[in-house]
Amino acid sequence: MPSRTRRLRGRSMEPVDRGAAPEEVAIAFDNVSKHYSLSLQKHATDFKTMLLHLPRFISNARRPFVALDSVSLQVRRGESLGIIGPNGSGKSTTLRVMSRITPPTSGTVTVRGRVSALLELGSGFHPQITGRENAVLNAVLLGLTLREARAVLPEIIAFSELGDFIDQPMRTYSSGMFFRLGFSVAVHVEPEILLIDEVLAVGDAEFQKKCMDHIHGLRRQGVTLVLVTHDMLSLPMFCDRGILIERGKITDEGTPQQVVHNYLSRVERLLSLRDEEREQLKLAQALP
Numbered sequence: 001m002p003s004r005t006r007r008l009r010g011r012s013m014e015p016v017d018r019g020a021a022p023e024e025v026a027i028a029f030d031n032v033s034k035h036y037s038l039s040l041q042k043h044a045t046d047f048k049t050m051l052l053h054l055p056r057f058i059s060n061a062r063r064p065f066v067a068l069d070s071v072s073l074q075v076r077r078g079e080s081l082g083i084i085g086p087n088g089s090g091k092s093t094t095l096r097v098m099s100r101i102t103p104p105t106s107g108t109v110t111v112r113g114r115v116s117a118l119l120e121l122g123s124g125f126h127p128q129i130t131g132r133e134n135a136v137l138n139a140v141l142l143g144l145t146l147r148e149a150r151a152v153l154p155e156i157i158a159f160s161e162l163g164d165f166i167d168q169p170m171r172t173y174s175s176g177m178f179f180r181l182g183f184s185v186a187v188h189v190e191p192e193i194l195l196i197d198e199v200l201a202v203g204d205a206e207f208q209k210k211c212m213d214h215i216h217g218l219r220r221q222g223v224t225l226v227l228v229t230h231d232m233l234s235l236p237m238f239c240d241r242g243i244l245i246e247r248g249k250i251t252d253e254g255t256p257q258q259v260v261h262n263y264l265s266r267v268e269r270l271l272s273l274r275d276e277e278r279e280q281l282k283l284a285q286a287l288p
């Protein structure tokens, strides 16, 4: 499968060099930012409230929101990078930018190789058509030709173990069934780069084990992996390196063990602070 390099938006710049030759780098972010525009509208948009809040409706006030703030990173070819961080910190945004689903607002993104992404559950699937039809559609969206997608379909279906349900419309699927088909398609399109966003937990124990073994197999074949997870055990299990993203910035980077340890220690400190606050409150309430 020929390697493909794509750049998204921004000036033509080489990725930040941290010792790796450009051809060894699968993904490079150079000062990548992603801004969203948030509505300041706080009320439901029925006619009565619209009239009550007419000036705000007319101004259509919005404020900018920085989801990713000048992020620079590199993922080497064949490397496995784990990303952790609190809810809303920018992890999924990072994967969406890597997978070209969303363009960065500024900065340069370089991706070398065929990307396969397993992002939010159900993304890329149409609820009204069957699992079988969706599998072909999804494989084509991920870069296969129609002929290639049809050729690999039996393997996708067998791996998913969906049996007769493969011919049911996907609106009838459970979360785990969505995950089964999504994972099966994502790993059967010969990815050079695999992006996975916190979905493994949806599978049952047996299927999770099968997926984990498959991910280890892909890693041995040299597939580059970027894994977003809240499961702190997954990081050392699957990743060579970890990063912590908080409020759109990388705030820690190192071995998975170090990054998880630092993050959990901070969370623990925060929780113990809250305990102290609770104790102080109890003491204050006990005062006459």
Ligand SMILES: Nc1ncnc2c1ncn2[C@@H]1O[C@H](COP(=O)(O)OP(=O)(O)OP(=O)(O)O)[C@@H](O)[C@H]1O
Pocket: 036, 037, 038, 065, 067, 085, 086, 087, 088, 089, 090, 091, 092, 093, 094
């Ligand atoms: N399309 C959008 N429009 C406006 N804001 C968005 C959009 N997509 C994401 N955001 C905001 O960007 C921030 C980062 O979102 P993101 O999905 O990357 O978080 P996350 O780190 O993956 O969180 P989680 O752990 O909950 O999955 C959030 O505050 C989110 O509300």
Ligand SMILES: [Mg+2]
Pocket: 091, 092, 093, 197
């Ligand atoms: Mg997310």
